[in-house]
Amino acid sequence: MAAFKKSPWTPEEDMQLVTYIRRYGIWNWSQMPQHAGLSRSGKSCRLRWMNYLNPEVRRGNYTQEEDEIIINMRHVGIGWSAIAARLPGRSDNEIKNRWHSHLKKRIANNVVEIMEPEMEEIESTMDTLMINDHPNDFFAPEVPKLEEVYVDYPISPYMLNNIDVSSSSNINIPPAFGTSVDPHISFWREPYLLEDVCGIDQYATYVDPVFGMPRAEDWFGESFYPYNYLTRYTEAVAHNTTRFT
DNA sequence: AACTCTCACAACCGCAATGCG
DNA sequence: CCGCATTGCGGTTGTGAGAGT
Numbered sequence: 001m002a003a004f005k006k007s008p009w010t011p012e013e014d015m016q017l018v019t020y021i022r023r024y025g026i027w028n029w030s031q032m033p034q035h036a037g038l039s040r041s042g043k044s045c046r047l048r049w050m051n052y053l054n055p056e057v058r059r060g061n062y063t064q065e066e067d068e069i070i071i072n073m074r075h076v077g078i079g080w081s082a083i084a085a086r087l088p089g090r091s092d093n094e095i096k097n098r099w100h101s102h103l104k105k106r107i108a109n110n111v112v113e114i115m116e117p118e119m120e121e122i123e124s125t126m127d128t129l130m131i132n133d134h135p136n137d138f139f140a141p142e143v144p145k146l147e148e149v150y151v152d153y154p155i156s157p158y159m160l161n162n163i164d165v166s167s168s169s170n171i172n173i174p175p176a177f178g179t180s181v182d183p184h185i186s187f188w189r190e191p192y193l194l195e196d197v198c199g200i201d202q203y204a205t206y207v208d209p210v211f212g213m214p215r216a217e218d219w220f221g222e223s224f225y226p227y228n229y230l231t232r233y234t235e236a237v238a239h240n241t242t243r244f245t
Numbered sequence: 246a247a248c249t250c251t252c253a254c255a256a257c258c259g260c261a262a263t264g265c266g
Numbered sequence: 267c268c269g270c271a272t273t274g275c276g277g278t279t280g281t282g283a284g285a286g287t
Contacts, residue, residue, distance in 0.1 A: 006256070008281085026253065030272060037256050046273075059254095081275060092275070094254080100277095250286075257279075264272075 004041040007047055013038060017045055017095035018053050062098060070095055072101055213219045 010135035026049075029042035029048035038045065051057065067086055073083045080099075087095065 008259070028272080042272080043258095043274095044256075050274095052255075079275075093256085096276070097254050248287085250275105250284105253281105253282095253285085255281085258276090258277085260277105262274075265270090266268105 004044065005039040013040070014048070014053055017048060023047065047093070051093045057088055057091055057094070059094065066090070067103060070099060072097060
């Protein structure tokens, strides 16, 4: 098995992953990288998406209210993922970082006063978690007839009608059903659209005439990458260096 | 200007949980 | 029930930026 790449993600890799997910949805993390042309593990791709590339993720600029929620929920032993569920747009990893780099220290220095969370708040949080864990106890979703939706590819008719498959040569269509790498789509793994998640289409459909895919700055703007990452990367490519620092 | 230290955060790892045949 | 594959969680590490000396 080829070794997976282990290093900071490049803008090109980000674009490959986002482009792929935008076109085909998330159908199987472990197999997606191969079809997206990425030398990354599925785990790495999932983490990158969940913590960084997902347009739902907000980064930085924590409000006092958010900090207090983190502190209070952590104080009673609630896990990172449950706290993330309580804070829309925040990933568990980011909250964890926030805790370790800011809040823990502030508490140690008694900069913030730890308040006993209101019982109602805790019960409300627990109710939410119960609903998330046992959705069928609360409502029964209508299961779509997948055989009518998916014919050759595990993507929806909407996506089939709105993608230009020929525009990107280095991204492969997911495998068809019945092949050796049949993705075994189930209801719970149904691919979803970014539009469904975000409400709006946040990504440009512009395709670079030379490279076939949008440039990073077209997608995210230079501020997307911290510490002038994009600038340094671009310079490294221009000077044909193998590693940029 | 050069070096060291600290901070912030991206990303990795190991393990647990879950799903599926 | 079992074994394997996949996904999710939490702890930890690595690295770049900026502050301090």
